[in-house]
Amino acid sequence: xxxxxxxxxxxxxxxxxxxxxLETLLATKYLKLERIISAGHATARGEWYNQNFDEWVILLKxxxxxxxxxxxxxxxxxxxDYLHIPAHAKHRVEWTDSEQKTVWLALxxxxx
Amino acid sequence: xxxxxxxxxxxxxxxxxxxxxLETLLATKYLKLERIISAGHATARGEWYNQNFDEWVILLKxxxxxxxxxxxxxxxxxxxDYLHIPAHAKHRVEWTDSEQKTVWLALxxxxx
Numbered sequence: 001x002x003x004x005x006x007x008x009x010x011x012x013x014x015x016x017x018x019x020x021x022l023e024t025l026l027a028t029k030y031l032k033l034e035r036i037i038s039a040g041h042a043t044a045r046g047e048w049y050n051q052n053f054d055e056w057v058i059l060l061k062x063x064x065x066x067x068x069x070x071x072x073x074x075x076x077x078x079x080x081d082y083l084h085i086p087a088h089a090k091h092r093v094e095w096t097d098s099e100q101k102t103v104w105l106a107l108x109x110x111x112x
Numbered sequence: 113x114x115x116x117x118x119x120x121x122x123x124x125x126x127x128x129x130x131x132x133x134l135e136t137l138l139a140t141k142y143l144k145l146e147r148i149i150s151a152g153h154a155t156a157r158g159e160w161y162n163q164n165f166d167e168w169v170i171l172l173k174x175x176x177x178x179x180x181x182x183x184x185x186x187x188x189x190x191x192x193d194y195l196h197i198p199a200h201a202k203h204r205v206e207w208t209d210s211e212q213k214t215v216w217l218a219l220x221x222x223x224x
Contacts, residue, residue: 004180004201009170010192026168026196028223030142033168056138056145058121058217060172060192068116080122080172084138089116105170107219111140 010061013037013101025105036104038064038096048090053108058082062102065094087111122173125149125213137217148216150176150208160202165220170194174214177206199223 007025014021020041026033043049048069059077066083067074069090075083085091087110096102119137126133132153138145155161160181171189178195179186181202187195197203199222208214 004178004183004187004195004197006187006189006193006195008190008192009194025194026219028142028221030140031219031221033219066116071116075116075118077118078120080120081118082121082137083116083118085116105217107138107143107145109140109143 009035009105010103013103030110032108034104034106034108036106038062038093038102038104040096040098041093042095043092048092050088050090051085051108052087053110054087055085056082056107056109057085058105060103060105062097062100064096064102064104067092067094121147121217122215125215142222144220146216146218146220148218150174150205150214150216152208152210153205154207155204160204162200162202163197163220164199165222166199167197168194168219168221169197170217172215172217174209174212176208176214176216179204179206 017039021037023035024032025035059081060079064077065074066077074094077083129151133149135147136144137147171193172191176189177186178189186206189195
């Protein structure tokens with residue numbers, strides 16, 4: 001049997017970076033699991049995510065705020081908060097923590 | 113569009129419970145995402161997990177120790193540590209934290 005290797009979700013975070021960091025932790029035909037690291041990033045003004053896959057996302061460090069098209073209130077996320085974002089649920093990241101890095105775990109999947 | 117509902121992985125943890133708590137957060141034909149809460153639980157002596165699905169698991173609170181059949185060293189897990197456990201990789205939970213609850217996020221999936 002191959003030796004089990006552990007990783008740590010909070011390790012190897014660069015002190016400075018320009019773009020959000022996306023790293024694939026796991027990928028199969030049906031899913032992709034990603035670590036995302038934000039540092040004050042937000043979706044550009046007027047832009048929306050409109051994804052053709054479902055996403056289950058959990059914020060594990062830092063904080064952030066999402067806004068969904070058609071909603072009146074934004075959704076603020078603190079460590080441990082998770083959300084299922086159905087495919088084509090248009091949304092934006094309004095802000096991410098400016099004081100510390102924000103670490104997300106995002107699971108992309110298809111329903112069938 | 114339906115209203116987005118957030119949950120929190122560290123919320124609603126009962127102060128006392130006998131068996132490990134397993135809650136399905138998400139399930140499709142190809143995956144199951146579970147929250148597991150342990151409180152000093154371990155795999156019974158002489159018993160092994162031998163799962164017919166792959167598992168990607170991350171420990172997010174507390175601590176634990178896994179042992180894989182055929183390995184010489186156990187693998188201790190601290191918050192943020194994750195591991196991919198292939199199907200049929202026989203393993204045991206040697207111990208989980210006795211001082212605090214241990215919270216895991218476990219993704220069960222099939223490769224095809």
